Amino acid sequence: DAKTTQPNSMESNEEEPVHLPCNHSTISGTDYIHWYRQLPSQGPEYVIHGLTSNVNNRMASLAIAEDRKSSTLILHRATLRDAAVYYCSQGAQKLVFGQGTRLTINP
Amino acid sequence: DTEVTQTPKHLVMGMTNKKSLKCEQHMGHRAMYWYKQKAKKPPELMFVYSYEKLSINESVPSRFSPECPNSSLLNLHLHALQPEDSALYLCASSQVLAGVPAGELFFGEGSRLTVL
Numbered sequence: 733d734a735k736t737t738q739p740n741s742m743e744s745n746e747e748e749p750v751h752l753p754c755n756h757s758t759i760s761g762t763d764y765i766h767w768y769r770q771l772p773s774q775g776p777e778y779v780i781h782g783l784t785s786n787v788n789n790r791m792a793s794l795a796i797a798e799d800r801k802s803s804t805l806i807l808h809r810a811t812l813r814d815a816a817v818y819y820c821s822q823g824a825q826k827l828v829f830g831q832g833t834r835l836t837i838n839p
Numbered sequence: 840d841t842e843v844t845q846t847p848k849h850l851v852m853g854m855t856n857k858k859s860l861k862c863e864q865h866m867g868h869r870a871m872y873w874y875k876q877k878a879k880k881p882p883e884l885m886f887v888y889s890y891e892k893l894s895i896n897e898s899v900p901s902r903f904s905p906e907c908p909n910s911s912l913l914n915l916h917l918h919a920l921q922p923e924d925s926a927l928y929l930c931a932s933s934q935v936l937a938g939v940p941a942g943e944l945f946f947g948e949g950s951r952l953t954v955l
Contacts, residue, residue, distance in 0.1 A: 768944070775843075775929050775946030794918060819881055826895060827944060829881035 736820050736830035743836045744810050752833055754820030759800050763823050767794065767805045770815040772831075775809040776819065779805065810837050845930050853955050854920060860912040860950045862930030870940030871913040873905060874929040876949070882929055888913060889940050911915035920954045926949050 734798045737755040756765060759780040764783050768776040780787055780794045782803075788793040793806040807814055843864045852858050862871065870889050872896035887895035888907040902924075904916040913930055929950075931944040 764941075773948075775948050776944070777946070778943040781943070803877075826884060826887070828884060832881050 735828075736822060738818075738820055738830050740831070741834040741836065743838065745789065745838045746812060747809050750807040750810045750814070750837075752807075752818050752820075752835065754803050754805070754830065755786070756801055756803060756820075756822050759822045759830045761794060765794070765796060765800070765803045766821045766823075767792070767803075767818060768821070768829070769814075769818045771816045776829075810835075812837050812839065843932055843945050844882075845928075845948035845950050847950055848948070849951050849953075851953045851955065852917065852920065854922075855917070856920075857918045859917065860881040860915040860928055860952070862915075862947060863911055864880045864932040864945065865911055866932060866945065867910075868932035868945070869910055869935040871907060872933070872940075872944065873913070873915055874931065874946075876929055878926075886915075887940055889935055889938075895938070918954075919951070922924055922954050925952055925954045942944040 733814045736760055764781050766781040767779040769779050780789055780792050782794045782796055795804040815835055815837045817834050819829040819832045821827050821829050846861045872887050873885040875885050876882040879912045884897050885899045886905045891907045902919045906914040927949040929946055931946045933940055933944050934942045
């Protein structure tokens, strides 16, 4: 199965940008890169996905390395509500989640 | 309507019981998924249905039996479970693109199962 690696935890301050890294060492040419987040007591929530180009949406930006072996999820101004576990993943039909990064936001 | 609804939210069952988890979506999605999530671990894929047909079974034990009676409903029938099967069971749905389940997954809040 496709594997991604992420730091176990990260911490940031409110209203500052946050850069969450992910390594996609086994990614294939047709695999999309996905990011989801999971707030306590909730199911995962879609954040963003992309294939080769950087992507922006209302929640975040996704920067994809040229060789696609790594990606970075960027939260431009973190809020307390962004505290969650962030999962990166790769694939299409079979979406396998990485171990996740627990993001803590300090007021 | 962008919701995936799962029932029950909590379920406690003995090892000899038979119970079912239910999932419903009305987004017109033709792919539906079951994931299992243990505490402080990522969700693990169990089954994928595409157009009401099972397309992926991740070598799940037969005591878990999925069923997709129509495009809006997904069930997970449980029988003779073990205490280690206690977990949060998540349902999700997505579009099917070019014949393959793909795109954004919409998750329900999950059913928390405790096996005694």
